[in-house]
Amino acid sequence: MQEVSAIYTIRSKYNTLSAKEKKIADFILQHPKESVNPSIEELADQIGISESTMVRFARKLGYSGYQRFRLALAREAIPSNEQVFETEVNETEDATETVFKNACKNLEDTFAKLNRQTVRETALLLAEAKTIYLMGLGGSNILAQDAYHKLIRTGLNCQYASEFHMQLMLASQAKKGDVALLISHTGVGHDTLALAEELHNNGCTLIVLTSNTRSPLAKMGSKVLGVSAGSSLVVAESFSARISSLVLIDSLYVLILEHMGEKGVDNLNKMRSIIAKRRL
Template identity: 30%
Template sequence: MEKIDFYQLIKNKFSTLSPGQKKIAEFLVDHRDEAVLKTAFQLGKKVGVSETTVIRFSYALGFSGFSDMQDMIQQEWITTKQHSTQHFQIQNEHTVGDMYAKVIEKESQILQQLLNQLNRKNIDQAIEELIQADRVYIGGFGASFAAAHWLYYSLSQLRENVFLSQHVLPEQLCELKEGSVVIVFSFPRYTKDSLKLAEWVKKQHAKLISITDRQLSPIGQISDITITTEEQMESGYFSFVSVICILEMIIAGMHSRDHVRISKRQEMIEMLYSNQEMYLE
């Protein structure tokens, strides 16, 4: 025989209940959380009937007494709460999981678009300019500074005279000349500082390389070499992954073309690290 729950039991018996008992039944259905811990006296007082009417109500439903009825109410309440909690956790896990998956999917789409649009000639030219430059100045503003700092640290491992700034500093820029290279990061919303830096570089006749979202961005239009992250894709946000991917291409290209000089520099750096005991390993 199929087990019947408390509220189905009330539904089946409701038409046979007295007016006072129906008031109790309605309260139990509508205020389960409140009723679950009440005594027969408290329940009667809350509904406006006598304690005796509450006890008779339990008999009318087929229970041996109020305590027997209350046990069933409490067990079903606990079970319902457990299921509700588990359902919330599962739903939350699915929501979070889907959110994470969407982020990864979006980044994957951006990287695929990057591969499709990749202008290898521009990257090759940028690599050659960075190898031959007498000095390299890297500028990043706002959120782009993180990518600029990453490049500064990586490039400093490979060559000398690498400088980084998140401010337009005349003291550094005045030393730029025809043999110098400046890399500027610029993504929406484009900052005035990035354009100001680019215009200054052009006046100094240094080589300007921009890493930006499209060829016709404000800084892309005036750069000698423009490397774009997502020319044909409306991502809606700054993708750090695509930028780092481009920078890793540049670093890998420099390693390949200038490995002898780079190896000597890295040996010297490692010696200094060891002498100063900078790292745990």
């Protein structure tokens, strides 16, 4: 649809909405800014309706889905500087201070809610996997590549591809005894869910790293590693959540090496030795 004011669209179509949809409309009209950041699951709980009603509401307004509606609402309700920094901006701070403070807070929030036992169990699954598949799309692909860069040092059998169709081909080869780490900030992308479904259907153990632990993707994971979403889920890949994800991947790497013992150290030293030969 041609992009118009989300607020205007709600008001102009208000009389065509059902009673439950009007409940959503009333909440958003009263709290437009506060309606942007929560996930569809969180906002549905807050309003007291189902997720499916939220989707029907967005489509009745003319949007292809709830995410498209939320982006339209964000452009209207969130000041442009907050859309850039993904947090409320203090005018006394410069850009560098704002970004660093937001990243530090995100790390603290992630660590505070992190289930350390789940992290240890996840590391054990990866250490004992026949093959490890490292996957993610868009900005999450950068995280998957970082995980590949770390875990290949251990000598474990790791598979990674940067392009969706190549990842889908890898997923088609997965089998029982394999483990996939699938990374997604929102956990709602169609292509990401297609990867998860293919891995699941092939009996591959699925580990999900996400900011949205109530997403459709998270519900498919055998293990779910959650990172704080920061102040906003509007941007497709929150840079503060990315930092926390990288640190969490580092934690898995260290735990895997601890589990592997001398074998892991030997493999690591082999890698260091061959790299050292290429240095002056």
